[in-house]
Amino acid sequence: MTDDVENLLRAHVANPFFVLALSPAAPAAEVERQAQRLLAELAAELAAARRYRTPFGEHERTPELVRSSVAELRDPARRLRHEWWARGMTEPV
C-alpha cells in the first residue's frame, strides 16, 4: 500500500512543468526551447541541470525525463492535466 503512494508521489513530482522548470502558462515554443536547452546542459554535464525543484524538494533530472516531459506537453489533453496540477501546486491561493 505504501508502494502505491510512493508511485503517486513520483508521478506528482515528475510533473513536466517542474522537470522543465517552466510556468504552467508557458507557450509551446518556450517548452521546446527549454527542453533543448536542458538537454544541451545535461549533455555538457552541468551540475545545475542535474536537479530540478518542486514544492516538495529537489529531484534528479535526466535526459530521458526531459524528453518524456516535453512529449507529454505536446499532447494538449495531457498538457491540460499537468497544467492543472502544476498551477494548483505553485500558484498562491
Add this chain to the structure above:
Amino acid sequence: MTTDSLARVRVAAPSSGSVRGPGPRDAGTGVQACIRAAVWTVVWATILRNIGGSVGVWAAGSLSAAVTILVSVVIPVWLFVFFPSWLAWRVAQPLGMPVVAAIASWMSPLVRMRDLRSISIFMAVAAGRPFPARGDLPADAWIALAAALQGDGGVGVRAARIADALAHLPAAARFPRLARSHGVEVLMLAALGRRDFAAAARWGDLGRGRLVGLLALIARTGSGAAARIPARVLWLHWALAPARRATLPLVRAVTSRRSASELQPPPAPLAGPVSVHARHVALIAAAARNQPVATRDIAALAAAWRTGLDEAATARLQARALELDVRNGAEQGRALRGRVLDELAALLSVSHGDDAIATATARSDDFDAELASRVRQRQLDDVRDALRPLDPDAASQPLEAWERWLALRAVVERIDQRAGRAASAALWYGSVRDPLWRWSCALFHEHGPRAGWVAVAIFDWVANRAEYVGDMVAMLASRENARAASAIAH
C-alpha cells in the same frame, strides 16, 4: 468449506488425533539446557565458596549478622541473577563486544535457552549489522523487535505495525521481560535519535524498567503530549535510570528546548494559505515517507476538494481546454476528478485514526458517495492483495509469514473500524476465513515449534475474528489450534 473439511486442517486434530511430541531438535535443546545448568552450578558454587572462604578468613568472625547476610546471600544472588544480563546489555552491547554479550547472556538465568540465538540476532541488528538471512530464523518477540529495528530504526509504518502486534499478543505468546526492557530501550533510543517522539512513545507503552520510563517521559515531553512534566522529575528519573551517559543529551535537549519555549511566545504560523492541490500532494509525500497520516486530515482534504472541483472550477478547466484546442474538456475534467478520488482513496487506505471518513462519506452529494464507493473498492483490493501472499503451497519462513499476516490484519481491522460488523462478516465468510485458515495451519505444520510463537498469535486472532462475526465453528477450532500450537511451542 464444510465443518468436516475445516477439521482436516486443524492443527489440534491431525490424522493421528494427537499433538506431536517433541522432535530430536527439542531433545538437543534439552541437553544443552542441562549442560548450561550444570555449568552455572559449578561456576557459581565455586565463586560462592571462594567469597565465603576468603571473606570469612579475612573477617575472622567480626562481621555483624546484616553484613554476613549481605556478603553471603544478597551479593551472590545479585551476581548470579542480575549481573550477567547487566554485563551483556549495559557493558558488552554498547561497547560492541558480541562474544562477551553472548557469554553473559548464556550465563544469565533470566534468559531462556531458546532465546539465546534471537538475542544475538537482535544485538547484531542493534549494532548496525545486517539482518541475517531468514532461512532458519526462529520467530519470537526478539526477532520481531529486530525486524522493527532493521531498516527504519524503529520508526515508520512497518515498525508501527509490529509494535501494535506486540502490544496485542495473546497471553500464550511470550514477550520476555528482558525484551520488554533491553529490547524496547534500543528501539526507543533509535526513535528518539530520529526525533520521532510518537514512535518512541509507542514503543514505551510496550516496555518495562527505569530506562524505558525515562525515555517515555522524554518522548512525551518532546512530542508536547505531556502536560508540563517538571524538569526536576525528568532529572530525577535520569538519576535513577541506568545508561545515564547515553541519555544525558536527550534529557538536556528536551529540558532546554522546553525552557526556551516557556520563555518565548509561541511562534506565529509561517505557512500562508496553501492550495488544496499542495495539501493533497503534501499528504501523499508524508504517506510515502511512512509518516503517519491522520484520517481526519484526509477527510478535511476531501471536503476542500468538493469546492476545488465544483462547477466554477470545472468551467475554468473547460475554458482552458478550449484555449489549448482540447475538444473533450468535460471528459478531461471528469478524468481529473477521478484521479483525485482515487488518490484520496489510496491515502485513506494508509491513514491512521478515528472513523472520520464515515462522517465524511455519509453525506449525500456525488463526490462523497463516489469517494465512499472507491474506498470500499480499494479496501476489497487491499484484502485481495494481502491474501495473495498467503499461499499454503508456497514455502514462507515464520517471520516473513508473520509480517504477511500483520499486513492482512491491518487491512481487516481497518475495515472493521470503518465499515462495521456486517461488512466484516461478509468479508470474513466471502474471502478471508478459508484461505487464512488453510495457510496458518499449513505454516504451522511445515515449521512446527519454530513457528509456534507466530502460530499462537495468528490462531488467537483468527479465533477472535471468528467470534466477532459469529463464526462459532472457526472460533472453537482456532482456540483449540492456539492451545495446541502453544503446547508444541513450549
